[in-house]
Amino acid sequence: MPYLLALSFDEQNFVLDFVKQSGSMKDMSHKLNLSYPTIRNMLDSIIEKINKLEKSEK
Amino acid sequence: MNSAKLLFNPYTKLSEKVALMIGFLAIFPTSFLCSHTGGVFIDILKFSGGAQNLSMWKILSINAAIYLSLALFFLILGKIFSKSEPRIIDVFAYVFFALTPLFFVVLCFVPESSRVLLSPPQENLIDWCSRHFTILAQVLVALSVVFFAWTLILLFYALKISANLHGIRLWISYFSGIALSCILMRLFVFNAICSYGAPGEPSGSVCCNLSSGVNVCGMYEGKLFFPGQTLRFRLFIDGEEKLKLSAASPDQSSASIPIREFTLEGAVLSFSIPNLDVMFKGGFTSEDGMRIEGTFSQFGYKIPLTLNKLKEFSYLAECQLDCEASKENIARLANLMENSAFISEIAVSMDKQALQMLSKHNLGIPIEDAIKQSVKLKIETKNAKSKLKISCAHKSVIIAKTLALYSALKIQDKLSVENAATDLKIEILPVRKISRDLREI
Numbered sequence: 001m002p003y004l005l006a007l008s009f010d011e012q013n014f015v016l017d018f019v020k021q022s023g024s025m026k027d028m029s030h031k032l033n034l035s036y037p038t039i040r041n042m043l044d045s046i047i048e049k050i051n052k053l054e055k056s057e058k
Numbered sequence: 059m060n061s062a063k064l065l066f067n068p069y070t071k072l073s074e075k076v077a078l079m080i081g082f083l084a085i086f087p088t089s090f091l092c093s094h095t096g097g098v099f100i101d102i103l104k105f106s107g108g109a110q111n112l113s114m115w116k117i118l119s120i121n122a123a124i125y126l127s128l129a130l131f132f133l134i135l136g137k138i139f140s141k142s143e144p145r146i147i148d149v150f151a152y153v154f155f156a157l158t159p160l161f162f163v164v165l166c167f168v169p170e171s172s173r174v175l176l177s178p179p180q181e182n183l184i185d186w187c188s189r190h191f192t193i194l195a196q197v198l199v200a201l202s203v204v205f206f207a208w209t210l211i212l213l214f215y216a217l218k219i220s221a222n223l224h225g226i227r228l229w230i231s232y233f234s235g236i237a238l239s240c241i242l243m244r245l246f247v248f249n250a251i252c253s254y255g256a257p258g259e260p261s262g263s264v265c266c267n268l269s270s271g272v273n274v275c276g277m278y279e280g281k282l283f284f285p286g287q288t289l290r291f292r293l294f295i296d297g298e299e300k301l302k303l304s305a306a307s308p309d310q311s312s313a314s315i316p317i318r319e320f321t322l323e324g325a326v327l328s329f330s331i332p333n334l335d336v337m338f339k340g341g342f343t344s345e346d347g348m349r350i351e352g353t354f355s356q357f358g359y360k361i362p363l364t365l366n367k368l369k370e371f372s373y374l375a376e377c378q379l380d381c382e383a384s385k386e387n388i389a390r391l392a393n394l395m396e397n398s399a400f401i402s403e404i405a406v407s408m409d410k411q412a413l414q415m416l417s418k419h420n421l422g423i424p425i426e427d428a429i430k431q432s433v434k435l436k437i438e439t440k441n442a443k444s445k446l447k448i449s450c451a452h453k454s455v456i457i458a459k460t461l462a463l464y465s466a467l468k469i470q471d472k473l474s475v476e477n478a479a480t481d482l483k484i485e486i487l488p489v490r491k492i493s494r495d496l497r498e499i
Contacts, residue, residue: 001282029073038070039149044142 004054011046018043066211069219074151084161089118091164096177099124101243103237104161107176107332113323116251120158127239128213135231136221144221152216154451159209159455165204171195174335174358213322274347278365282354293350293365303334327352337364345456391398 004012021027026035026044064071090100093114097107102124112120129150136144167173171194217223217232278293292306303317320329325342327350340352340363347367355365389394 034070035073035219037074037145037152037219037222040142042220044222048141 003050006053007046008048014042014046067215069152069215070156075149077148077155078151081151081158084158085118085121088161088164089114089121091161091168093149094118095164095167095176097164097167100248101240103240104127110393112172112252113321118253120248123251124239124243125154125157127242128235128480131235131238132217132221132231135235136217136223139227139231140221142222152220153213156212156216157209159205159212162205165201166198166205172198175199274342277368278350279368280363280365282363284480291363305331
């Protein structure tokens, strides 16, 4: 199963918005009305989740 | 509910640039209030009084140092414990913002009723508390605790969001960061800033001369008119190597009290003796440096005070010695010198034996030169077995005291005294001029 589907609904929406903002966390913070560190923390937590999924699959 | 959350954790919505700007700007009014109340943050956990003599620049520097040290340690700990890479601007901005409520903490000590609580005495604390811990003071102190708790919570979330820390790592980083900042401030930074010269002035400058070139070292005397009594007040300004002040109330005690908290900037003089709740703010009001005028306050009671410099003064130190020069007694003498005002920071060149006994005290002035500088010694003995009384006069109280003791030790070696005694007495009496009947050894 693609790792993206293992993410929660909110996390998937976050990834979608991130792609649509061309990977700019600054634009993401403006769009979601959240601070830059908060956006970065959310992205870091998604990255960590995906890494765990990869490790568990191996 | 969301508003309440934002009160403690505004960082999800607060941009780092806005946070940095607010936090940075807040240092200035906080420092201004500190200067006004006479209080200062020694570190993030301690707000203390007795800082009336600190300039605005120094208070600003101390507050900035607290902000920077906290942010720096949080950044370092974030880099160690976080799985993300914390940005410098995020950590500094959010920590600076978190310390903004300290302004309200200091604001609670602006009223006189709470301000006096910043400098409690070391003795009779219960009696002092019963007089000063009024209802208003209690409310203000409680309010300051609330604002301080708010600051600590904001600091916690600042670290959490800026460094992306969670769980046990977050708690370890939080407490370690605060502890390290406190240690750094208390051991190094606070004292370094306090002892540094004001902007534009060289640090550690010898201070007998005002910027106008007038020599102000000497003894000043004035009268304090309390209801029901009048007391003499003496101020000694000494500038042998470093400016030193001491005070005395000769009508109450012959002992002099070292003044460790004072500033002399230009002609403006202020000092405080926290354990006696004494404060003085004033300055040199005559061009020849012969007069100091200002306001003396103790326990909230303010009195105008004018001090006039005594001309041709010298100190007469008398050392009454009637014990044998055993190692134990010499050690006791050394302890006595250590506990006397100024003595512990100076020394005199002595012969080898005395040097071995008092090696930690270092004046740097050869005893022979000191003798040549109008020092006269007087020895009185009623009979061969009586007590020795050695009087030593010198313009500097430090030299007078030390020489009296040193001379007593020297004499003790040469003359035999049969009776061992348990008490040593050193009495410092300021005199107008050196008495003519004193003769040199």
